[in-house]
Amino acid sequence: KRVIDYNVKVRVRADGGGVDLSNVKMSMNPFDEIAVEEAIRLKESGVASEVVVVSVGVKQAAETLRTALAMGADRAILVVAADDVHRDIEPLAVAKILAAVAKDEQPGLVIAGKQAIDNDMNATGQMLAALLGWGQATFASEVVVEGGSATVTREVDGGLQTIRVQLPAVITADLRLNEPRYASLPNIMKAKKKPLDEKTAADYGVDVAPRLTVVGTAEPAGRKAGVKVGSVDELIAKLKDEGVI
Amino acid sequence: MAVLLLADASGGHLAADSVSKTLTAVQSLGEVHVLVAGPAAAAAEAAGLSGVAKVLHAEDAHGLAEPVAALVAGLAGGYGHIAAPSTAFAKNVLPRVAALLDVMVIPDVTAVIDAETFERPIYAGNAVQRVRSSDSVKVFTVRTASFPAAGAGGAAEVTPVAAAGDGGLSSWVEDRVAASDRPELTSAKIVVSGGRGLGSQENFALIEALADKLGAAVGASRAAVDSGFAPNDLQVGQTGKVVAPQLYVAVGISGAIQHLAGMKDAKVIVAVNKDEEAPIFQVADYGLVADLFQALPELTGKL
Numbered sequence: 001k002r003v004i005d006y007n008v009k010v011r012v013r014a015d016g017g018g019v020d021l022s023n024v025k026m027s028m029n030p031f032d033e034i035a036v037e038e039a040i041r042l043k044e045s046g047v048a049s050e051v052v053v054v055s056v057g058v059k060q061a062a063e064t065l066r067t068a069l070a071m072g073a074d075r076a077i078l079v080v081a082a083d084d085v086h087r088d089i090e091p092l093a094v095a096k097i098l099a100a101v102a103k104d105e106q107p108g109l110v111i112a113g114k115q116a117i118d119n120d121m122n123a124t125g126q127m128l129a130a131l132l133g134w135g136q137a138t139f140a141s142e143v144v145v146e147g148g149s150a151t152v153t154r155e156v157d158g159g160l161q162t163i164r165v166q167l168p169a170v171i172t173a174d175l176r177l178n179e180p181r182y183a184s185l186p187n188i189m190k191a192k193k194k195p196l197d198e199k200t201a202a203d204y205g206v207d208v209a210p211r212l213t214v215v216g217t218a219e220p221a222g223r224k225a226g227v228k229v230g231s232v233d234e235l236i237a238k239l240k241d242e243g244v245i
Numbered sequence: 246m247a248v249l250l251l252a253d254a255s256g257g258h259l260a261a262d263s264v265s266k267t268l269t270a271v272q273s274l275g276e277v278h279v280l281v282a283g284p285a286a287a288a289a290e291a292a293g294l295s296g297v298a299k300v301l302h303a304e305d306a307h308g309l310a311e312p313v314a315a316l317v318a319g320l321a322g323g324y325g326h327i328a329a330p331s332t333a334f335a336k337n338v339l340p341r342v343a344a345l346l347d348v349m350v351i352p353d354v355t356a357v358i359d360a361e362t363f364e365r366p367i368y369a370g371n372a373v374q375r376v377r378s379s380d381s382v383k384v385f386t387v388r389t390a391s392f393p394a395a396g397a398g399g400a401a402e403v404t405p406v407a408a409a410g411d412g413g414l415s416s417w418v419e420d421r422v423a424a425s426d427r428p429e430l431t432s433a434k435i436v437v438s439g440g441r442g443l444g445s446q447e448n449f450a451l452i453e454a455l456a457d458k459l460g461a462a463v464g465a466s467r468a469a470v471d472s473g474f475a476p477n478d479l480q481v482g483q484t485g486k487v488v489a490p491q492l493y494v495a496v497g498i499s500g501a502i503q504h505l506a507g508m509k510d511a512k513v514i515v516a517v518n519k520d521e522e523a524p525i526f527q528v529a530d531y532g533l534v535a536d537l538f539q540a541l542p543e544l545t546g547k548l
């Protein structure tokens with residue numbers, strides 16, 4: 001997914017109409033870089049034969065797909081579903097489109113990110129698995145593909161959980177799955193010639209009308225910077241005054 | 246219509262604090278039925294929470310997404326809302342439930358405005374979105390840090406329900422759960438968190454020593470977890486745990502927005518950092534510009 005770069009300080013529009021995305025740096029969702037990296041490693045280790053990258057959104061998502069191609073993916077599918085970057089496609093609609101793509105492409109494995117850092121949904125991979133009737137292994141920090149299954153270690157609340165999913169399945173990548181590579185300049189050049197297929201949501205017969213109407217977007221309650229204390233003793237005194245220790 | 250609350254019993258026991266806070270969040274929406282997929286003891290514990298009209302209990306060992314989602318979707322018929330605390334278990338299961346029902350999921354709800362309208366943070370908490378759902382059933386997870394816990398004192402009846410058949414899509418291999426005597430991170434009154442500034446796993450013991458002195462939970466920044474100073478389940482932030490304790494002490498943490506997303510609702514924030522320009526000081530109530538290797542032992546010693 002093409003999202004606002006994680007280093008950009010987001011600004012809520014004064015009219016409450018959402019977050020201002022005009023003229024801000026956009027990048028590949030950080031979790032998706034990890035997902036792409038994992039797919040490429042599976043190809044490099046001979047487990048996967050081809051890596052196809054897919055993005056749903058505005059036309060400019062082609063740039064994001066080019067980045068994935070430069071990292072080492074083989075080909076890309078861009079599904080244009082919006083003409084304004086402020087129109088986010090909901091996970092349910094994205095999952096329906098991805099399910100249709102999966103029916104065409106018949107992948108052995110789908111890897112998504114755990115969460116898009118713009119809408120913070122953490123939903124698309126799970127929804128896709130449901131629509132396809134596949135198993136799911138979310139929040140992955142380690143993936144081992146062997147024969148017809150993947151053994152996946154997942155980051156859960158109490159620590160780590162390992163499960164085995166039958167393939168095909170959907171895996172979602174957590175932060176510690178790998179460290180994504182940077183694309184080298186020659187690979188960026190090569191990526192320009194790799195195939196990028198452009199489709200629309202209508203090609204897959206998916207209605208992308210939102211189920212959730214955004215009634216308003218507001219700044220969160222702010223926090224003011226407090227005071228600097230000069231010593232550990234002063235800190236302890238302040239915390240005692242506050243009644244928190 | 247009633248509310249179906251999917252309890253988290255994935256750890257083999259009821260995540261009572263999260264369930265109880267979720268109960269508070271959904272109280273205005275109707276009678277609450279709590280579904281426990283787990284051991285019978287967890288169902289019995291849920292029955293004792295106040296505000297529970299009924300407990301549905303299905304035997305389940307590991308909380309795998311496919312059978313639990315099928316179970317919930319199978320029960321969905323009679324409910325207007327399906328809710329769960331935003332734990333890793335529910336974040337795994339509920340979007341799958343929503344897709345099976347052809348509805349959207351509304352993650353991390355911080356306020357229930359009315360039966361159709363909910364607030365949730367987006368962009369790492371830098372904006373709060375109010376959404377209205379047009380779906381027939383509202384499926385959502387609740388950010389528990391935003392709600393107080395409901396009390397005990399309930400005496401609901403426990404009704405057994407049949408677990409969904411295991412379709413064999415996934416199977417459990419192993420849990421690696423670190424046992425700890427410290428309070429749980431998401432419900433602790435005090436949290437002491439360490440960042441990259443600690444420098445090593447050995448030095449992270451300084452954080453643990455202060456936490457133990459204060460009876461606090463231990464947290465960490467992503468950098469500290471990535472560097473192996475602390476285990477993954479201690480990560481606080483946009484993509485880790487969200488906490489709202491009475492006191493949050495951030496040591497050797499710069500204050501990236503992704504970290505602030507997980508702790509900026511703490512009542513009192515203390516920052517210890519040797520860089521007076523560190524962004525963490527912009528949200529800290531009390532900032533101590535100091536070398537943590539001097540300040541931490543002194544603080545622990547004097548408390």
Ligand SMILES: Cc1cc2nc3c(=O)[nH]c(=O)nc-3n(C[C@H](O)[C@H](O)[C@H](O)COP(=O)(O)OP(=O)(O)OC[C@H]3O[C@@H](n4cnc5c(N)ncnc54)[C@H](O)[C@@H]3O)c2cc1C
Pocket residue numbers: 006030031117439440441442443465466467468469480481482483484485486496497498499500501502503504507517518519520523535536537538
């Ligand atoms: C997709 C994505 C998701 C993320 N999710 C999270 C998340 O959930 N949680 C999270 O925390 N981060 C998250 N991050 C990472 C985040 O952007 C920061 O990189 C991270 O929070 C930095 O951790 P840190 O503050 O420990 O390290 P640094 O930024 O390196 O800061 C270390 C601090 O320690 C101080 N220091 C060093 N030595 C000493 C000393 N001796 N005494 C006192 N102070 C000292 C330094 O002055 C510095 O301020 C995410 C990033 C991305 C891209």
Ligand SMILES: Nc1ncnc2c1ncn2[C@@H]1O[C@H](COP(=O)(O)O)[C@@H](O)[C@H]1O
Pocket residue numbers: 001002029031032035054055056057089091094111112113114115116117119120121122123124125
């Ligand atoms: N519009 C999209 N295009 C491509 N992938 C997406 C899109 N939306 C979500 N995803 C994938 O699903 C993951 C989770 O997104 P979300 O459910 O929106 O938090 C992302 O990390 C992506 O891998």
